Amino acid sequence: MSKFNYDASDAKLQRFIKEGRGQGRGAEYQPWLNVHSIASRGRVSRVSGWKTGRVHHFLSDNETRYFYLCEWSDAVIDIREHYPLMDLYEMTDILDDDLAKKLMDRKTGTPHILTSTFLITVKNDEGQERHFARNIKEARDFEKNSVIERYEVIRRYWHKKGIPWGLVSSSEINAVRAKNIEWLHAARRLSDWGYSDQQIAGEIRFLMELLIGGQGSIKNAIERFDSQVSGEQGKGLLMLKHLLAAKQIKIDMDKPIDLNHSAKSIEIVDNKGSDTVAKISG
């Protein structure tokens, strides 16, 4: 038997709603779709998020990459993936007949729940919260009428809500940067690795000194750290990732991170500030 049941049924819908899917925010939010509820056309992944502290579900590499970019941006404070447009049914006045047809399962009459791949919450300099919605799709899929019709419904929905909405294809996603973020993503919280902050504060300072004063490559600094301070293979690399993830040091994230580069390519950030602000279009 197939794992996935594509048939829209009232029972399934009610179960989803009962489970609280699509409701809440931050750690409480549950995506409408998760990696179990639908067959992925690409590669699924589940990532524990920095902003939300919960596990995010992604159904393709593009979704995952876009997520990493959001994680990196200091302006972003909440990421809700696979956000269902639940109250769409209360605003059918925004739809013409053609579009309204897209909302029901033709066979069963069960409502289809449309989703935006991301609903992102950002905080601007004045501390005001704003939202924007995104749908991630391969550019070639835009050629399909059914896809465009669906996005027109979604566009109208967000337009009415007054929330900027836009489409993102793989061309808009900086894959190099996303890969770099992915590489260091898990090192943000050292407690995940069994280290407490106080315990390694000294070691971290030492690694930073090695990196600043380092003559050789980043790799050399890490190796010296491992042999002189920790005595553990790999701890130096983890600490480096942590420093990058915590933005205590800075490296050009738009080029593939190469540990053979000179340690001089690393910058020390003194004051942690919001140096990354997402430009919101749409």
Next chain:
Amino acid sequence: MEWIKIPNGTLAQVAQYSQQIVSQYEGNMLIEALPPIMSKEEVVQALSSYPHFDVEERYADSHYRFHMIQQLLGYFQVMPLHIDLENRISRLIRQGYVNRNPIQPNYASQMVQGYADIQRGQIRQNIQISSSGLTIVGVSGMGKSTAINRILSTIPQIISHSEYNGVELSAYEVVFLRLECPPDGSIRGLINNFFVELDQLLGTNYMDRFGKNTKLSAASLMPIVAQIARGCNLGLLCVDEIQNLSVAKSGGAEKMLSFFVTLSNSIGLPTILIGTPTAQSLFSDFRIARRGSGQGDVAWLPMKKSEPSWRLFIEGIWDHQWVRNPTELTTELNDTIYEASCGITDIAVKIFMFSQIRAITSGTETITPQIIKGVVKDSLKLVEPMLNALRSGNLNGIARFGDINIAPIDGFIAAEQSKLDLGNLLQTFQKTQKEQQVQAERLKQDAVVRLTLLGVPEKEAKHNVSKITSDMPQIQNIQEVVQEAYKLHLGLIEDKQATSKTQPQIDDERDLRKLVKAGKENGFTAYQALKDAGYIASDFSIDTGSELG
């Protein structure tokens, strides 16, 4: 009785020779080793099978009783027809052996003849030996195969001969062999069944040697089969489901029939052919083919209501009621069950079983004509056309439905049992739902009271509370309900009107469908059109490069 284990085969009975009363059978070791010829009383004794029944069992829990009722499938009531059949089979086997006596010279010459046949790849007819056989035609579900099986089970299948009258020898006697006609009706399939059955009995490897040898055609296998049958002193070949021949590939039926005829005639091997009325035409052909030899046919018709057999059958089975309030077999009940089953034993047994199960699940615990009718309506849909044909008495109509398999029993029991479970479940469900309603009502009342304490007029409080509980059913907590309702009172919850006031007009010029269409007309891809219209978002994009982008 002494038994010997055949390597890789089954158990064989060590031959014990008995004095024969019939002079024709004297001096033939194959016949003398058979069990004595049974009297009528002995046949009844040997064939009957009644389920274990104890009145106390009626008080067992329903789920145990379902299992007890299941035993009725093994119910076998001996009827005059069965006694007749046993008599015929007993005669057939012995008559077949009369002309095949291992200590007679013609036994050896038959073997030599068989070898020559194999070399030639053709069986030469030997007309001196008269063959005998039996055909049984009957509607599905009358217990043809069951009867044959029960009769054959009274006879040892293999007898091992090692010494007869001081002469040492080594021979098996396979008294009978049961085969089923392959569904495709092919001769090869039947011959392979023959090999496989014998291999299992005797531990031989005929299937590997001949059955899997694709170089041997079906025609050249026939003398081999005949010789093997001779060699193991096969006494009776019983071929069931013979109606499969009629749907066989072209030529299959005729060839197979001539094969049986050849087998009977050349080595005098008696054959019993069993089939449903679908095979009627075949049998008439077969009879013509074997014209001249006095044969018996048994037409196994559904029982008539007035027949003593039916009375015997239905009264015998009626004693096995596991319901708490057993009833006498009234004329009405008898008529109902007869009408429903048309006198077909298998259907009658199942109706009786189903009725008991329904009587138990429904709680009436007694079999009534209404229950029987209900069961028939619900579970005998599949066989309905067949029964209608029987009622009309149209034999051709019956033949068309000859192969219908009678009502599946497992599904019925499962369905009845789930009915029982569902009954309980629904009751519990209704109960909890009622409780929930009561609770919700109490919650509303309490919330209204609290709101009035907060200074909300009672009418408005009631209105707000019911609005909150219907709009946000997830809120079960009274505090939350009060809070939300109070917010409503203060106008904190914005009504939809508020948003619709600021609702931007639908900007049809920005319709994605139009944009993409217009783009296409100008030779742009959908992506390009959307990008030009500003719908492709470039946050965190490569274009911006810098962090501030």
